[in-house]
Amino acid sequence: MTDGPMTDGLTTGVPTTGVPILRFEDVNRDFTTPGGWFARRRVLRAVNAVTLDVPAGRVTGVVGESGCGKSTLARLALGLIKPTDGRVSFEGEDLATARRARLRQLRARMQMVFQDPYSSIDPRMTIGDAVLEPFVVQGIRLTGAARAAKAEALLGMVGLDPSLARNHPHHLSGGQKQRVGIARALALEPRLVVLDEPTASLDVSIQAQIVALLEALKARLDLTYLFISHDLALVRYFCDRIVVMYLGAVVEILPSPAAPIRHPYTRALLDSAFVPDPTRRQTLARATGEIPSAFDLPPGCVYAPRCPLADETCRRIRPQLDRSAHPVACHHPLDRAGAGS
Amino acid sequence: MAIGTALLSAARTPRGAPAAIVLVGVVFAAIFADRLAPYAYDMQSLMQANLPPSAAHLLGTDEFGRDLFSRILHGARISLGVAVTSIGASVALGLVFGAIAGYAGGWADRLLMAVVDLTWAFPEILIALVLIAILGPGLGSTAVAITVGYMAQFARLARAQIIALKGETYIEATVGLGAGHAHILLRHLVPNALTPVLVAGMLATGDAIVLEATLGYFGLGAQPPLPSWGAMMSAGVGQMFLAPWVIVFPGLAIAITVVAINLYGDALIDALQIRNRLREG
DSSP: OOOOGGGTTTOTTOOOTTSEEEEEEEEEEEEEEOOOSSSOOEEEEEEEEEEEEEETTSEEEEEOOTTSSHHHHHHHHTTSSOOSEEEEEETTEETTTSOHHHHHHHHTTEEEEOSOTTTSSOTTSOHHHHHHHHHHHTTOOOOHHHHHHHHHHHHHHTTOOGGGGGSOGGGSOHHHHHHHHHHHHHTTOOSEEEEESTTTTSOHHHHHHHHHHHHHHHHHHTOEEEEEESOHHHHHHHOSEEEEEETTEEEEEESSTTSOOOSHHHHHHHHTSOOSOGGGOOOOOOOOSOOOOTTSOOSSOTTGGGOTTOOHHHHHSOOOOOOSSSOBOOSSOHHHHHHHO | OOHHHHHHHHTTSTTHHHHHHHHHHHHHHHHTHHHHOSSOTTOOOGGGTTOOSOSSSTTOBOTTOOBHHHHHHHHHHHHHHHHHHHHHHHHHHHHHHHHHHHHHOHHHHHHHHHHHHHHHTSOHHHHHHHHHHHHOSSHHHHHHHHHHHHHHHHHHHHHHHHHHHHTSHHHHHHHHHTOOHHHIIIIIIHHHHHHHHHHHHHHHHHHHHHHHHHHHHTTSSSOTTSOOHHHHHHHHGGGTTTOTHHHHHHHHHHHHHHHHHHHHHHHHHHHHTOTGGGSOO
């Protein structure tokens, strides 16, 4: 790939590998249900006091159950929604206060691949128009021949036949559409790509192909990924660093996929994964009980109602993420549980 | 399905086919009324007043001896022309208001929809009568009256479509690319919202023909000697028993055209599979 046209003037301060490209600083995001004549307005805290760095050139995974706020985190990362409190910054610039024109420039450098490939392409657009739309939006004029060449290059990059350019999305399979989604996201040669469960709505065999494509593209284009998923096994395979979220809060950050698990919730999440080998299956069902309503969070640890290790302290005082190399928000982390009580 | 192919496939259904033939005929008559009409629409011949249908006058003559067939052909031009242009303007305005209201939301939505709902609350004929009372009778005022009278339904329909489409992932994806409001609205939302609004517009054209005829019947629309179907019917009332063809044939022209529009529109809705999208209005 050649240098992207939009990288001009923005190349200053490009972080090298390991330096945070994206920062969340004490970010909260609330959603308010509309009040009516008889219904009180209710506030749901989707993302709760998240502080997180996404290092450049790495793959940071975010895992958690549905409704844990991971998709909200993805949208906050790209400035698609604004934080209620706190600051989200990309390459040092606050996304919430960036001016419209500046935000457009920044968006050329941070892109998203969406969960549902079926609805992420306008049904009235041809595939060629869809992959070239990023240039139209960014005001980059391409002439007829350059358009065709660019569309062909982008489709080729994600392993699609360039002849698909004339087709409409409904002629494509889910896997092909997700490749189109990836081509659109990479068209402007971004630095950061947020992958919001890019394989969740695909067949298992197709999932593996998409993950392989994402790995190959990352190596080739020097990308930083923020990979959102509910599949801890996939995240452990794909990511360098794993953020575990529960009810909007970060409960553990695994510095490497192989790091020993410290939070009981991460343990439960891993145990609940399906193990194909029956001799290795465990019959543990650790995550029992109710998930507290995000409208009405308990005062103590949000995981306490389901946690086998929870005691009175857990129910009263909310644990904070510690500042170690392997941060965990737990009063009884697993590596200390045996020695402690 | 694209609207072009849907137009054709609707014309091949058992309900749509005869309707399509009638509509093509009426449009053809409206366009080529000058060439097809055997007489000028305003040529009087008092000696031949109120003649029944015959070989010389296919549909007979009216009280001034004018050829009814010629007048009905010219009437098609006026009735259809007024209905189509005013519904066209109505659809365009409704799309603009509905799209802005649905996209902007908040106070802009409430303000625009309050105005739209105000016109929605009264029957079209009442709005039309009030407007014509202000503007004075004539074809122009009729067109304005129809445009305003029907706009509310298109605005509401467009707004509902835009609100539903706004939540689609491809809109968020396009915002993520850095797109501004104009791009989102004009490239994605309006094109995707267009089909149901156009079909609703087509169905409303039938109603508009009836409204134009009603206003013409009251003498508020086309002024003599211009032949509009409604005005022709009102002229026939006096001779209803002496020369019933004077009122019956324009009435039949209205009925056949409106029924054809409704049947064809219905077939089109099925061909496009948008029946559920038309409900909000």
